[in-house]
Amino acid sequence: MNTRTDGSAVRIGVLAPLSPPGWVQAGRHLLAGLELALSDVNDAGGINGRPLELVVRDTAADPAKAAAAVDELAALGVATLAGEYHSVVARSAAARAAAIGLPFLCSSAVLDALTEEQTDQVARIAPAQSHGWRIYADFLLGAGHSRIAVAADASVYWASGTRILRDHLTPRGGAVVELDMSAPGAVCDELAGSGATALLLLVGHPEPAVSIVRAVRRDPRLAGIMMGAPAGQPELAAWEEALGEDGAAIPFLRYLPERLGPLGVRVGAALRERLPEAPSFVAFEGYDTIAVLAEALRSGGGAAWPDVVVEGTRGTIRFSRVPGIGVWQWAWPPVQVVDRDPARPGSLRVLHTG
Structure with a gap:
């Protein structure tokens, strides 16, 4: 320097x-x-x-x-x-x-x-994404979700996330199903027939994330589906502003103790x-x-x-130096899985720590 x-x-x-x-x-x-x-x-x-x-x-x-x-x-x-x-x-x-x-x-x-x-x-x-998202996958398994659907935009970041989830879940009896992203309605139709108990939003904010959340919340076929957003879209206040109570109970990764x-x-x-x-x-x-x-x-x-x-x-x-990562890395910051409390969407609940 x-x-x-x-x-x-x-x-x-x-x-x-x-x-x-x-x-x-x-x-x-x-x-x-x-x-x-x-x-x-x-x-x-x-x-x-x-x-x-x-x-x-x-x-x-x-x-x-x-x-x-x-x-x-x-x-x-x-x-x-x-x-x-x-x-x-x-x-x-x-x-x-x-x-x-x-x-x-x-x-x-x-x-x-x-x-x-x-x-x-x-x-x-x-x-690194692989570290945090494996912790998230362990949270899913611990919460009883082994068949996971993903709504993923086309990008190297979301493709990497999908691969990490699949590689971690499959040997543990889990499965990852990729959904059609042509429209929020298409996501709901495929999700309803997928057998998945959780949908992960590997998409940008505000769109299409906000539209997908609203569509799933309003579809009676999907009342038992848990939604998650490992990339942390619900962390910032804009999520609550856009979705209100619809944005609660969607677990995400947060890097705080x-x-x-x-x-x-x-x-x-x-x-x-x-x-x-x-x-x-x-x-x-x-x-x-x-x-x-x-x-x-x-x-x-x-x-x-x-x-x-x-x-x-x-x-x-x-x-x-961490194997598989080409840069010098802090290994590791604290990792939590949290969500917005349905009773108080402005407050966060810690669900899992890694």
Whole structure:
């Protein structure tokens, strides 16, 4: 990491989805966490006396736009890159960052294959998809669901999720059935005849997720079907705003401990002052990203991820090599399966921990 000694600010390039079709609310939570940590670092003296500065670029969930932003930020002299929420976008950014030798700490994207080949330039705060989604599959089995239907959009991320679920469930007597995604009604018709007891929404928000949830809730044939959203669509307030009580009791993955420690409690309170709703795990991932980068920058080294050990909001962060994953990985952040309480959709219930 280039930490010039001319007294200027140390600049971190930030990638986040801040306009549609990106998930804007996730991007705002990520940015809130990054900015809060930046403030804390600068209040504590910055990077060896120099202020830390964020240079933010909107990816709008566009992989090509993200790759171009990496080049732009490199030309501006940033010391490192941070952020991004969407996996396919983060993969594009990671590939470009690795190619030009610019360190990148990915905050929230979980796709296992964040890079095609192993690289020392890229590290990740969020857990790999295979880790979290296996925990989710264990939750399904423990809840009595072995025949699972999936409504999946066409993308490498959703295809990866479907494969992880199938590979984990099949040896344990489970099965995964892929449904026709031509329309919400088609999903309901196939689901009714599938023999599945659970439907997983491997789709974007708000659409088609909102339309599918409404269609299933209103179909009397599907009254006993549990819906789930392992990718975490119900985490953010926009889900409750769009669906109300229809959006409750849909379990999803969340990367928070059951109880936050003192740092997490303090950061959570500060984030609530910056956000119009309760902070999501994405905001905590943003905070932890800057905490890690600040420590790495103070040491003055390159992308020396295995040398960094930081007390984050959700536990001690250290990086290692995980088989099958080409980037340095925090193994692992805490993982929960939670849902919105039907009695109080604004509140979350912890159903399973991994």
